[in-house]
Amino acid sequence: MVSSRAATVADYLAELPSERRADIAPLRELVSVAMPDGFVEEMRFGMIGWVVPLDLFSKTRDGQPLVYTALAAQKNYNALYLTCLAASPGRTERLRAASAASGKRLDMGKSCIRFRRMDDLAIEAIMSEIASTTPQQFIAACEAVRSA
Numbered sequence: 001m002v003s004s005r006a007a008t009v010a011d012y013l014a015e016l017p018s019e020r021r022a023d024i025a026p027l028r029e030l031v032s033v034a035m036p037d038g039f040v041e042e043m044r045f046g047m048i049g050w051v052v053p054l055d056l057f058s059k060t061r062d063g064q065p066l067v068y069t070a071l072a073a074q075k076n077y078n079a080l081y082l083t084c085l086a087a088s089p090g091r092t093e094r095l096r097a098a099s100a101a102s103g104k105r106l107d108m109g110k111s112c113i114r115f116r117r118m119d120d121l122a123i124e125a126i127m128s129e130i131a132s133t134t135p136q137q138f139i140a141a142c143e144a145v146r147s148a
Contacts, residue, residue, distance in 0.1 A: 003046030004072075012048060020073040023118040024048075027080070028071055034127040038135035039068050047072030047081075052135045061146075068138055069130055077114045080126065084133045086111040088141070091129060098125030 006012035013025055028048055032041060039050040044067055051065035060066055070081040085092045092108075099106035099122040106122070107114040115121050133141075 009048050016073055027118050034131040036134050057139045080113045081111055083111050098122055
């Protein structure tokens with residue numbers, strides 16, 4: 001899949017091959033449970049995204065909502081995008097350490113965690129990072145990076 005044209009999350013999940021859906025759907029549920037109040041789930045850039053709605057923060061560079069977390073089935077792997085980590089080396093290192101302590105290999109770029117199976121992930125550590133930032137804190141972090 002690289003990018004989907006699905007209009008809804010349900011449509012996105014329905015179009016996934018069953019083996020991909022078996023990892024994406026339960027991970028989506030875990031992310032939704034961990035997500036702090038105020039973020040909204042929607043399809044964004046062809047993937048499932050949790051965003052800061054424009055009525056909460058509209059001063060974005062491109063007029064699109066700020067994406068906090070996203071989940072997608074890419075061509076050769078699945079991906080969980082945690083933009084909350086990109087601006088915080090400390091949080092990234094905390095996730096790396098927690099993954100190592102759990103015995104899980106973390107295949108991570110700047111904010112993208114690549115995985116084949118949900119079992120490849122240090123779920124507790126990832127959900128803790130997702131749950132740790134409110135929309136207001138995320139907006140402040142984004143504004144700080146923009147003004148730097």
